[in-house]
Amino acid sequence: MVATRRTRHLKGNSASTEEAAAAADPSLVTGPNSSKDAQSGPISSRPKRRSRPSVEEITGLAPIPEALRPNLDILFVGINPGIVSGQKQLHFGNPQNFFWKGLFQSGLIPEQIQPEKGHLLFDRWNMSIVNLVQRTTASTSDLSHKEMRDAVPELCRKISANPPRIVCFVGKGIYEVYSAQKKFALGLQQQRLAFAGGSAAQLGSGRTLSVSGSAALPKFAHLFVMPSTSGRTAAYQNAEKLMYFKQLKYIRDCCCNGNAAEEPIIDHGVLDAIGPRTRSQYFPADTQNK
Numbered sequence: 333m334v335a336t337r338r339t340r341h342l343k344g345n346s347a348s349t350e351e352a353a354a355a356a357d358p359s360l361v362t363g364p365n366s367s368k369d370a371q372s373g374p375i376s377s378r379p380k381r382r383s384r385p386s387v388e389e390i391t392g393l394a395p396i397p398e399a400l401r402p403n404l405d406i407l408f409v410g411i412n413p414g415i416v417s418g419q420k421q422l423h424f425g426n427p428q429n430f431f432w433k434g435l436f437q438s439g440l441i442p443e444q445i446q447p448e449k450g451h452l453l454f455d456r457w458n459m460s461i462v463n464l465v466q467r468t469t470a471s472t473s474d475l476s477h478k479e480m481r482d483a484v485p486e487l488c489r490k491i492s493a494n495p496p497r498i499v500c501f502v503g504k505g506i507y508e509v510y511s512a513q514k515k516f517a518l519g520l521q522q523q524r525l526a527f528a529g530g531s532a533a534q535l536g537s538g539r540t541l542s543v544s545g546s547a548a549l550p551k552f553a554h555l556f557v558m559p560s561t562s563g564r565t566a567a568y569q570n571a572e573k574l575m576y577f578k579q580l581k582y583i584r585d586c587c588c589n590g591n592a593a594e595e596p597i598i599d600h601g602v603l604d605a606i607g608p609r610t611r612s613q614y615f616p617a618d619t620q621n622k
Contacts, residue, residue: 384415385415391467393413393418395413396418396421397421398461398463400494404460404496405458405587405588406440406459406497406499406580406584407461409462409501411505412467412475414469414471415468415469418468420448422450423450424561425447426562427447428563431561434577437577438581439578440584464510465479466483492527495553497588498583499555500556501558502560503558504518505560507555507557518558518559519576519603520583521554521557523555524554556583558573579606
C-alpha cells in the first residue's frame, strides 16, 4: 500500500514511470542526481586529454640541437628528451620541470626564462646542455641500461672536445651510468675530470680519473650531481632541489674567480651551510680503485 500511494502521488505530479519506479525502489536510481540530470538534459563533457603521440611519432622526433664550446662555466647533462621536450625541440621543455626555475632562484642566471629562451644560457651566461641519449621517449624507463652505457663514449667525446669548468649531471642515474659507480653522494664529487692536451683523461670503462688536490693540472672539470629536476621525481621536493642549485652556483663562482687551469678554493663549510650534505658525505672513502 505504501508503494501504491507513492506511485499515485508521483502520477499526480506528472512524474515519469522511471521516477515512480525509482521512488518505489531506491536501488533503481543510477546516481545521486539522476532525475535532475534527466530533466536538465545532457551534461557538457569535460575537455578531452590530449592524446599521446604514437610510438612512430615519438621515434620520428629529431634530436634536440646542442651548442658547445670550450671553457663553458657549466655543462649540464640530462638523460634524454621527454615527449614535450622532443616535440618542442627544447631542453627541459616540460613546464612542470624545475630546471629553469632552479637556475633563476639560485642566482645562476639573473632572470627567469622559459624553455623557449633556453638559448640565452649559451649566448649570455656561458652554460649549455647536452643529453646522454638523444632519442626521445615517453619515460626514462624506456631506455635500456645498454643504450645508456653505449652513449657514454660519445658524451665523453663531447666533453673532451669542449672542456668545461664544471660538468653537472641532472639526475643521479645519469652519473651512475657515466661513472660506473653506484655508491656516491649527490653534490660535489671527489673525482675530477682532468684534461691534457685538449682531451679528458678517462679510464677505459668511462670512469673519471681521480686526481689528488696537490696535482698540477693544466685544466680540469669539477663533477657535480643533483637530483633530477623532472616533476615526476617525488623523492626530492623543489626546495631540496634548489639547495643543489645553490651549491652549484657557489662552486661556479669559485671556479670563475681565477684561472681555469688553477686550483679554485672551495670552502666545504659553505657547501654544508647551503645544502643537506656533510663534508664526509661529499668525499666518501675512495674504494673504487683499491
